[in-house]
Amino acid sequence: MGFEKFGVVSFTAQTRASDFIDYLEKGEIRGTKCNLCGRVFFPPRADCSWCMSKDVEWIEIKGQGTLISFTKVNYAPTGFEGDVPYILALVDFDGIKVFGRLSKDLPEDSVKVGMALKVTPLALPEDKLTYEFLPA
Numbered sequence: 001m002g003f004e005k006f007g008v009v010s011f012t013a014q015t016r017a018s019d020f021i022d023y024l025e026k027g028e029i030r031g032t033k034c035n036l037c038g039r040v041f042f043p044p045r046a047d048c049s050w051c052m053s054k055d056v057e058w059i060e061i062k063g064q065g066t067l068i069s070f071t072k073v074n075y076a077p078t079g080f081e082g083d084v085p086y087i088l089a090l091v092d093f094d095g096i097k098v099f100g101r102l103s104k105d106l107p108e109d110s111v112k113v114g115m116a117l118k119v120t121p122l123a124l125p126e127d128k129l130t131y132e133f134l135p136a
Contacts, residue, residue: 019058020044024121024129031096032056042098061098064136065091067115070102089133091117103132 020043023030031042036053042061047054070089087102089111098119102111116136124130 029061029119030058033059064116065093
């Protein structure tokens, strides 16, 4: 199967980072770390865009993160028009910055920079997968 299972609309059918979906199916959120320069990437990358090394490993992103920025989306890109409004967030997990959606179950007026969040896989219709942020 592979990366085409990610999200509502997948713009990439083939990728060397398709193990990301396998980890989501196991309930894990993973990024990649370059074994040459030490940079960490989320979303995961098959190659390091900093030093161009192909020597990367999968690392789990877990525990509690801190909300550092968010925005309410009122106009969505193709494939997401039916989802608006929703909140996109940037969460710091000990130096690993993860970008994604806040759970729709989280009231908008409770969202504050500095709040503790966790990231978790989310099953979507049609056997698709993604992840979202929930209160920690």
